[in-house]
Amino acid sequence: MIMIRTIFSLVIWMFTLTIVAQSYEKNLAPKTLDVNYKASPRPDRIILTWSKNDLSTQTVTWRTDTTVTDIEAEIAKVTPDVDFYKNETDYDATSTTFTAIDETVQYHTTTFKNLEPDTYYAYRLKADDYSSEWVQFKTAPKTTDKPxxxxxxxxxxxxxxxxxxxxxxxxxxxxxxxxxxxxxxxxxxxxxxxxxxxxxxxxxxxxxxxxxxxxxxxxxxxxxxxxxxxxxxxxxxxxxxxxxxxxxxxxxxxxxxxxxxxxxxxxxxxxxxxxxxxxxxxxxxxxxxxxxxxxxxxxxxxxxxxxxxxxxxxxxxxxxxxxxxxxxxxxxxxxxxxxxxxxxxxxxxxxxxxxxxxxxxxxxxxxxxxxxxxxxxxxxxxxxxxxxxxxxxxxxxxxxxxxxxxxxxxxxxxxxxxxxxxxxxxx
Structure with missing residues (x-):
């Protein structure tokens, strides 16, 4: 497993002002919950973006609680073979720890690079003993005239x-x-x-x-x-x-x-x-x-x-x-x-x-x-x-x-x- 490089965002000082200035209650969960949205060691809030203006890359961001000490992201080109994931490439992640109102969490992000155009890839996120599912996406076409x-x-x-x-x-x-x-x-x-x-x-x-x-x-x-x-x-x-x-x-x-x-x-x-x-x-x-x-x-x-x-x-x-x-x-x-x-x-x-x-x-x-x-x-x-x-x-x-x-x-x-x-x- 690859150790997290944690960037500590020391923003607690600003929240002393924030909680006073902005209604504390409005930023809390309802008293009766059907679902608990608090962070855990398991990767959640997974979202694909681009952190670079480069279509040969793809960025993924996810959340965990602060107990996690080892994370990695894996990616593999999708093939018809069910064992496609055995040819995965491991990626390190950059992490940010911060407190918002009533919870301290970590957000992690990594950018997959040198991806081939018009190609299916699958990625998985790992945090200590927990893993996400393999998630599949397709990269952009190579030619600019494609609809x-x-x-x-x-x-x-x-x-x-x-x-x-x-x-x-x-x-x-x-x-x-x-x-x-x-x-x-x-x-x-x-x-x-x-x-x-x-x-x-x-x-x-x-x-x-x-x-x-x-x-x-x-x-x-x-x-x-x-x-x-x-x-x-x-x-x-x-x-x-x-x-x-x-x-x-x-x-x-x-x-x-x-x-x-x-x-x-x-x-x-x-x-x-x-x-x-x-x-x-x-x-x-x-x-x-x-x-x-x-x-x-x-x-x-x-x-x-x-x-x-x-x-x-x-x-x-x-x-x-x-x-x-x-x-x-x-x-x-x-x-x-x-x-x-x-x-x-x-x-x-x-x-x-x-x-x-x-x-x-x-x-x-x-x-x-x-x-x-x-x-x-x-x-x-x-x-x-x-x-x-x-x-x-x-x-x-x-x-x-x-x-x-x-x-x-x-x-x-x-x-x-x-x-x-x-x-x-x-x-």
């Missing part, structure tokens, strides 16, 4: 196990070969509530182990004081989600970009330092060589919910989306559904059309009242949904489904030389 799909989900946030679980599982059943899944923030309601994070992981279950997940923090991933002001991102977030460190160190690399075949995905943290991210964003857009650009951010540029308006996002980022002709912006926060590419936002702008398509969606239980905004070509309230997006060379196809698995909204974007994308509604 691929991915899943986009708006805020989960509430009733995660009881109601949100059906949404993520429906999405997986409709697109089991999707290459990754996007979460536009507010995965939970209270940033340090271990029980809520436990429900989120139970709802995602084996999906998180097999399909890479890409997230951004919403406002509910942040700690708040008594006045409701954000004091910092939950210390659970970065150890739990490992993404490329090509964003800003000043905000803990919670913004990043990831290239997948002929698409660049840019993830922005709309909770803080929007002006700093503006410079970074322009550089990432200016140096892009991919055919498609998709942005994911929590707070919407275009708000479908009644009475909402995000001035900072509009002033700092929207001009760059238009300047560099970002194709699609995926958002959350408003707990309604809205989609369109009209520019009119009531903020000294002309009533014309933009080349950028904006979407706001919600996958969880919490709902807000829908506003009557002129930019929306499609809209809905009190409706959970999931979205499947497919890129096939010069055509992007977007489809939104409700929880009875009915197609609710859809469109295609077609690339045109020196022109805005051609938009065609799917009826």
């Amino acid at each position: 691929f799909s991915f899943i986009y989900l708006g805020d989960a946030q509430n009733d995660l196990f009881s109601l949100w679980s059906r949404v993520i599982r429906l999405a997986y059943k409709r697109a089991p070969d999707a290459k990754f899944m996007l979460h536009a923030g507010d995965m939970i309601n209270h940033s340090q509530n271990n029980y809520e994070w436990g429900e989120w992981f139970e709802a995602g279950s084996f999906i998180f182990k097999e399909m890479p997940q890409l997230t951004i923090p919403g406002n509910h991933e942040y700690i708040k004081n008594d006045e409701g002001h954000k004091t910092g991102i939950t210390p659970i977030y970065n150890p739990q989600f490992n993404f490329p460190k090509n964003g800003l160190a000043e905000i803990g690399h919670t913004n990043y970009y990831m290239d997948y075949l002929n698409m660049r995905l840019i993830s922005l943290n709309s909770n803080q330092d929007l002006d700093l991210q503006k410079t970074w964003l322009e550089d990432v857009l200016k140096n892009n060589t991919k055919k498609w650009v998709v942005v994911m951010t929590h707070h919407p540029v275009r708000s479908p919910a009644k009475g909402r308006f995000n001035k900072g996002v509009i002033e700092n980022w929207k001009p760059l989306f238009e300047k560099y002709k970002v194709d699609l912006v995926l958002q959350g926060h408003d707990h309604t559904y809205g989609r369109g590419n009209k520019v009119n936002l009531g903020y000294d702008e002309k009533n014309d059309y933009s080349g950028t398509m904006y979407v706001v969606s919600v996958s969880g239980r919490k709902m807000y009242e829908l506003g009557n905004e002129p930019w929306m070509e499609a809209k809905a309230e009190n409706q959970q949904s999931y979205q499947i997006i497919t890129i096939d060379d010069s055509i992007l196809t977007y489809k939104a489904y409700t929880t009875d698995d009915t197609l609710f909204d859809g469109f295609t974007l077609t690339k045109r030389k020196n022109k805005d994308n051609k938009v065609k509604e799917i009826k």
